[in-house]
Amino acid sequence: MSAASPFERREESVRRLLEERSVPLPPDLHTRAVRRGERLLRRRRTARTLLWLALLAAVLAFSLWACSARPWVERPSDTTPPVTGL
Amino acid sequence: MRAGSRGRPPGQAARRAREFEAFVAGAAPRLLHTATLFTAEPPEANPGARRLAVHALAHTYAAWERLSGEDPYAYARGCLALRYARTTWYPRRLRKAPAGGALALLEPRERLIVVLRMFEGVAEEQCAALLGLPRERVAGLCAHACAVLLHPPRERADPAGAVRP
Numbered sequence: 287m288s289a290a291s292p293f294e295r296r297e298e299s300v301r302r303l304l305e306e307r308s309v310p311l312p313p314d315l316h317t318r319a320v321r322r323g324e325r326l327l328r329r330r331r332t333a334r335t336l337l338w339l340a341l342l343a344a345v346l347a348f349s350l351w352a353c354s355a356r357p358w359v360e361r362p363s364d365t366t367p368p369v370t371g372l
Numbered sequence: 373m374r375a376g377s378r379g380r381p382p383g384q385a386a387r388r389a390r391e392f393e394a395f396v397a398g399a400a401p402r403l404l405h406t407a408t409l410f411t412a413e414p415p416e417a418n419p420g421a422r423r424l425a426v427h428a429l430a431h432t433y434a435a436w437e438r439l440s441g442e443d444p445y446a447y448a449r450g451c452l453a454l455r456y457a458r459t460t461w462y463p464r465r466l467r468k469a470p471a472g473g474a475l476a477l478l479e480p481r482e483r484l485i486v487v488l489r490m491f492e493g494v495a496e497e498q499c500a501a502l503l504g505l506p507r508e509r510v511a512g513l514c515a516h517a518c519a520v521l522l523h524p525p526r527e528r529a530d531p532a533g534a535v536r537p
Contacts, residue, residue, distance in 0.1 A: 297490060300518050303474065304491040309405045309415040316396045318426045320389070323433025330434070 388436050396429060399445050403428060403452060409487045410456045412475040424459075428452040449492060450502055456484055457503060474521050485510055486517035 407421035407428075428451035432444055439447055460480035475483055484503070488494045489510075496514075500507040 296518060296522065300486070300490045300521055303521055304409055304487065307415050307473075309401070309408045309418065309421075311401050311404060312422060315400050315404070315422070315425060315429070316393060319396065319429030319433055320392070322426060322430035323392075326430055326434040 392433055392436060395432075395444055399448060400425065400429065403445075403448055406449065406487060406492060407452055407456070409475060409491060410452070410480075410484060412473070412478075412483060424452055424455055427455050449488075449494075453484060453488060453502060457481070460484075477520055478517050482513050482517040482520075485513045486521065489514050490518070 404418075404421060404425045407424040408415055408418045410424065411418065411420040413419075413421055428448045431451045432439075432448040435447065436444070457480075478486070481503075485499060488499050488502075489496065494502075496507055496510055499505075500510045503510070505513075
């Protein structure tokens with residue numbers, strides 16, 4: 287195995303450059319993350335509930351309208367003249 | 373009753389809280405370090421990086437049950453990188469890089485890629501897939517960022533500077 291290539295040495299020095307400073311950890315990170323995560327979940331649940339309710343309302347409205355209007359029944363014609371002279 | 377445990381057995385919520393706490397204890401220091409490198413803020417004054425880290429951790433928390441088998445750290449890192457990539461669209465807030473050393477010389481996208489590739493050790497292909505860039509573009513941006521980091525900007529005028537070790 288030969289020594290590290292110039293490319294690898296370059297990568298290694300960039301890596302060292304990025305790792306040299308340590309970052310202090312704030313103590314409230316976990317609390318803030320959980321609070322925001324709960325809020326996210328709550329919002330998603332609300333949005334899902336509202337969408338289902340809207341879908342349900344649309345289905346209900348359509349069936350009520352279909353029952354009363356009966357669009358599949360053929361309408362009595364009032365434009366054609368009555369058939370006579372047969 | 374907590375809102376988060378509604379509709380689920382209470383044992384599951386407690387287990388999730390415990391698991392997530394352990395995950396944060398292990399992953400938060402590195403995640404915050406990555407975020408601080410993204411924003412090129414000084415390590416002691418990094419409000420932007422903290423916001424990024426909280427965002428990534430909160431989304432990981434919300435997705436915890438869907439993550440079965442997947443590495444939560446990789447998920448959080450993806451959230452972090454994508455969030456940073458989006459925030460750099462807006463010129464305010466995170467865009468201004470206040471004297472964070474050599475990293476502050478780079479464009480936000482170059483910094484994002486060099487930190488993902490070199491500090492986090494993400495493969496080129498995964499980087500490209502995450503950011504929606506061609507693989508060659510990721511390699512080029514990373515090489516340029518490495519060259520800028522290793523050589524001061526005065527030497528960058530030398531066209532061979534990017535190739536020299």
